[in-house]
Structure formats: C-alpha cells, structure tokens
Amino acid sequence: xxxxxxxxxxxxxQEGENATMNCSYKTSINNLQWxxxxxxxxxxxxxxxxxxxxxxxxxRLRVTLDTSKKSSSLLITASRAADTASYFCATDGSGIKxxxxxxxxxxxxxxxxxx
Amino acid sequence: xxxxxxxxxxxxxxxGKYVELRCDPISGHTALxxxxxxxxxxxxxxxxxxxxxxxxxxGLPNDRFFAVRPEGSVSTLKIQRTERGDSxxxxxxxxxxxxxxxxxxxxxGTRLTxx
Numbered sequence: 001x002x003x004x005x006x007x008x009x010x011x012x013x014q015e016g017e018n019a020t021m022n023c024s025y026k027t028s029i030n031n032l033q034w035x036x037x038x039x040x041x042x043x044x045x046x047x048x049x050x051x052x053x054x055x056x057x058x059x060r061l062r063v064t065l066d067t068s069k070k071s072s073s074l075l076i077t078a079s080r081a082a083d084t085a086s087y088f089c090a091t092d093g094s095g096i097k098x099x100x101x102x103x104x105x106x107x108x109x110x111x112x113x114x115x
Numbered sequence: 116x117x118x119x120x121x122x123x124x125x126x127x128x129x130x131g132k133y134v135e136l137r138c139d140p141i142s143g144h145t146a147l148x149x150x151x152x153x154x155x156x157x158x159x160x161x162x163x164x165x166x167x168x169x170x171x172x173x174g175l176p177n178d179r180f181f182a183v184r185p186e187g188s189v190s191t192l193k194i195q196r197t198e199r200g201d202s203x204x205x206x207x208x209x210x211x212x213x214x215x216x217x218x219x220x221x222x223x224g225t226r227l228t229x230x
Contacts, residue, residue, distance in 0.1 A: 033218065033219075041224050048218055102171060103148075103150075103219060105158045107157050108157050
C-alpha cells in the first residue's frame with residue numbers, strides 16, 4: 001500500500017512558470033524525500049528534508065514540510081522543458097531515527113512543461 | 116563514480132517461467148533495496164538487505180519471490196512460475212547508512228514483461 005498521495009496527479013504549465021505539487025502522508029516520519037522519474041525508469045533523488053526541518057532549498061527547488069498536517073510541497077521555479085517528468089514523494093514512515101528503513105512512495109505527479 | 120546498475124534492462128518471458136534480475140549497488144553501500152513499480156503508480160517496497168542478510172522482506176508478495184545477496188554486494192531477485200501480474204519495472208536502490216539519513220540511489224530498473 002502507498003502512504004503518500006500527491007496532488008495534483010498531473011500538471012501542465014508553460015516554460016518559465018512555477019510548478020507546485022503537494023504530498024500528504026499518514027504516519028510519523030523520520031524524513032521525507034522527493035524524487036524525479038523520466039520515462040518510467042530510474043528515480044533521481046532531488047532533496048531530503050528531515051522531520052525537524054520546515055523548509056529546504058536546492059537550486060530551483062523549494063521543499064516545505066508541515067509535520068502537524070503531515071504534508072509537504074515541492075516548488076520548481078522558472079520551469080524548463082527538461083523538468084518534464086513524474087515527481088514522487090517518499091517517506092521512511094518509521095518515526096524512528098534509524099537508517100536503513102524502506103521508503104513508501106506516493107502515486108506521483110506527472111508534470112508537463114511546454115516550451 | 117558509478118551508480119547503481121541493473122541487468123537486464125528489459126526481460127520478456129512467458130507465464131510460468133523462472134527469471135532472475137540482477138542489481139549492482141554503489142561500491143561501499145551496505146544497504147540494498149528492491150522495489151516494484153507498476154504502470155502509473157509509485158514504487159512499492161519488496162525487500163531490504165543490510166549486508167548479506169534480508170533485514171525486511173515484508174514487501175515480497177508471495178513465496179514465488181526470493182532475493183539473495185550472498186557477499187553483501189550484488190543482489191539477485193528471483194521470481195518463480197511468473198504470472199502476467201508480475202509485469203512491472205523492478206527497481207533496485209542502495210544507500211550508505213549514515214546517522215539518520217536514508218538517501219537511496221536508484222538504478223535504471225529492469226522492465227519485466229510476462230506474456
């Protein structure tokens with residue numbers, strides 16, 4: 001079963017616009033990660049945010065985490081055609097500060113950036 | 116350095132046959148994970164190895180699925196008596212256990228098609 005739910009399921013924007021997607025989860029977490037996937041193959045790790053962090057930036061990416069609402073958002077600023085991909089959030093779901101825990105993924109948001 | 120590699124990239128087999136899928140993790144990574152991703156969904160956890168032992172195999176769907184990691188590096192996922200419902204992309208990931216982080220690096224996946 002999948003813990004996370006991404007919203008929206010699909011997003012179509014013009015190049016240069018910002019893309020925002022949200023992720024909700026059900027259980028307590030140790031950290032939350034966002035991944036990108038092109039063409040249904042390997043996932044590329046984008047950013048990890050720990051449960052005691054509220055916001056994190058990496059290049060054009062901004063991630064927020066609200067543990068009280070059990071939700072996270074990923075913002076891609078100034079989008080490019082190359083950002084077209086599926087984006088997944090993943091949690092370790094254990095709430096225990098131990099490494100090596102399995103990730104539970106959401107269903108993903110499919111983003112199309114039109115040139 | 117080299118990332119996670121998986122072979123074969125594609126595997127087509129007939130219902131009832133036996134298949135083996137191979138994963139080469141990043142050198143030095145002690146943790147190895149197998150996930151399965153069906154079309155249009157997020158990856159779902161199958162099994163996790165810490166070193167040579169399976170620390171968590173709770174995601175294996177039934178006893179037709181088995182995985183080994185005899186020397187703590189390369190892992191093989193084995194599926195007996197394949198069924199059409201086993202068709203999916205099988206993803207392998209590895210991580211270097213470090214404190215409370217659990218950043219997993221994914222391979223390109225093996226697309227399994229059972230006819």
